[in-house]
Amino acid sequence: MSGSTVRVGRYELMVDRLYDPEHHLWVLPVSDTRVRVGFDPLGVEVNGTLAQLVLAPLGTVVRRGEAFGSLEAAKFVGPLVAPVSGRVVAQNPVALSNPARIEQDPYGEGWLVELETTELPAERAYLLEGAERIALWFRERVEAYRREGVLAE
Amino acid sequence: MLRTAPERFESPEWVRISMASAIVLRFRSGRFSRDFPFGGINLLLQYEDGCRSDCAYCGLARTRPGTYTEKSFIRVDWPLVSTDDLVERMARYESALTRLCISMVTHGRAYADTCEIIRRIRRRVQTPLSVLVAPPTLTRERLQHFKDLGADMIGVGLDAVTESLFRRLRTDVPAGGLRWSNYWQVISWGREVFGPWKVNCHTLVGLGESDRDLVELFVRLRDRQIYAYLFSFNPEPDSRMGLHPKAPLTRWRRIQLVKFLVETEGFGMEHFRFHEDGTLAAIAAPRALVEQAVSSGLPFLTNGCPGADGRPGCTRPYGSYRPSEPFRDYPFVPTPEDLQVIRAQLALDEILPSPATTPAGGPVPSRPPELG
Structure with missing residues (x-):
């Protein structure tokens, strides 16, 4: 473990943020009422080579568990599920124009949206935080995906 | 100074594989939208x-911009x-x-390299193997050699179903x-070398052919015990x-159904009516028989060579449509x-007589039942 990252196998995870364990999205508070959302490295990888990203228009209000967009890969398409409730206040133009950046830099240039939210204190319980918990969860997920045959060898 | 030639990433030492193949063999991470x-x-x-x-329609066409390695085939990268x-x-x-299926391309070394790849596969793997052949590279003896190996x-990518269309596009x-x-x-x-129902002819729907052109070919192939595979x-x-548009979904679904009725239920040209421009106008057959075919779902499966158990073995998921588009x-x-979606797309009432006017009796199956 070093600074704000933890290594699990070949994955390096940022642990300065919260994770939605079901949908492999991270949530990074950027102000008291605003969070940035992006994929963790495993969440990107299991979908396969990305082809297209669609994000909800600015101003869209989403509840936790609702779709704020969709993602299409070579052989997969699925919704992007909001990890917290809020209003879409920013879309990442880099990810929209070049979805490959999500795979290449999921914590940096590959972020997805920013949500304005007052629900984080109430919804925090659904999210994982802390290096140890994050690493434990992630390790289990890697194993599960490996068993399913979803990860390259 | 001794110089070594740069390695050439070419067959037979290298091959490209479909993205779905790369995923299932775990060369690439990924998954399918639906679980199957x-x-x-x-x-x-x-x-x-x-x-x-x-x-004119192919991603690998010689004059399409880009190097061969950069080109996509069926729209996605082939690792x-x-x-x-x-x-x-x-x-x-x-x-x-x-x-397993080896797709040849039209190239001077394609025959020898295909033989070598079959040999390498057969030394280790016994899964049924097809070759999608490149006719300009072949003779009867060479086809026999594929079989011996x-x-x-075998599949033949005719693609364009009339001679004039073939000439214009290829x-x-x-x-x-x-x-x-x-x-x-x-x-x-x-057909001579491999036998009945061991040859398939690829037919592309949407290149500019009419429905009548397609059905005539289906009947002609069926009569020779050759499969038509739809793309x-x-x-x-x-x-x-x-920029050429795809075939509308309704047309595509009807062509799938018609091909199934010809190939599996023994329908002939006499069971179909066409408008002047060759568009399918009606299916003259017992409605129950057609409904039964639709309900089975089988007409809408990917056409591909079977596995050892006779069931579809080559199913090319999302091969001719994006995952975000309706299934083709x-x-x-x-x-x-x-099936609910398929029925809506088919709009069968437009081309089927009502039950009251349905003729009694129908054609008889033309293909051995074990061939599915």
Whole structure:
């Protein structure tokens, strides 16, 4: 473990943020009422080579568990599920124009949206935080995906 | 100073594989939108100077912009892998594999390299193997040799279903020259060498042919005990037909149904009515029989060579449509929910007589039941 990252196998995870364990999205508070959302490295990888990203228009209000967009890969398409409730206040133009950046830099240039939210204190319980918990969860997920045959060898 | 030649990433040492194959063999991470078993592995020969043909609709066409390595085939990238690594993975995952297929390209070395790749596969893997052949590179003896090496079926990518269309898209093109007669010669040789229902002819829907053109070909092939495999034209960006629209879904579904009725239920030209422009106008057959075919879901499956158990072995998921688009062909038997969608797309009432006017009796099945 070093600074704000933890290594699990070949994955390096940022642990300065919260994770939605079901949908492999991270949530990074950027102000008291605003969070940035992006994929963790495993969440990107299991979908396969990305082809297209669609994000909800600015101003869209989403509840936790609702779709704020969709993602299409070579052989997969699925919704992007909001990890917290809020209003879409920013879309990442880099990810929209070049979805490959999500795979290449999921914590940096590959972020997805920013949500304005007052629900984080109430919804925090659904999210994982802390290096140890994050690493434990992630390790289990890697194993599960490996068993399913979803990860390259 | 001793200089070594740079390695050339070419067949037979290297091949390209479909993205679905790369996922199932775990060369690439990824998954399918729907959960279904998949074991059809597609290989494509690889040459730095590429395919020597120049078909107007193909992603690998010689005059399409970009190097061969950069080109997509059926719109998605085909990862390049070492043949020996590929065979190793096939052996490791053989229990999950249902059908292997080597796609040749038109190239001077394609025949010899295909033979070599079949040999390498057959030394380690016994999954049924097809070859999608490149007719200009072949003779009857060469087809026999494929069979002797262990291929049990061949496919011929006729694609354009009339001679005039073939000529326009594949012969009279900038670097073309493919010949309709050569393709049919190879189909005939293939039928002689491989036997009944061991040859398939690829037909693309949406290149500019009429429904009547397609049905005539289905009947002609069926009478010779040759499968027609349907593919939905899917425009390749930057190809000469990159802006040509796909066949509307209703037309596509009806063609799938009609082909099934011809191939499996013994329908002939007399069971179909066409408008003047060749568009399907009506199916003259017992409604119950047609409804039964639709309800089975089988007409809408991907057409591909079978596995050892006779069930579809090569199912090419999302091969001619994007995952975000409606299914064109299904890599699994459609569910009741899928069938609802299919029925809406078919709009059968427009082409089927009402039950009161339905003729009694119908055609008899033309294909052995064990062939599914």
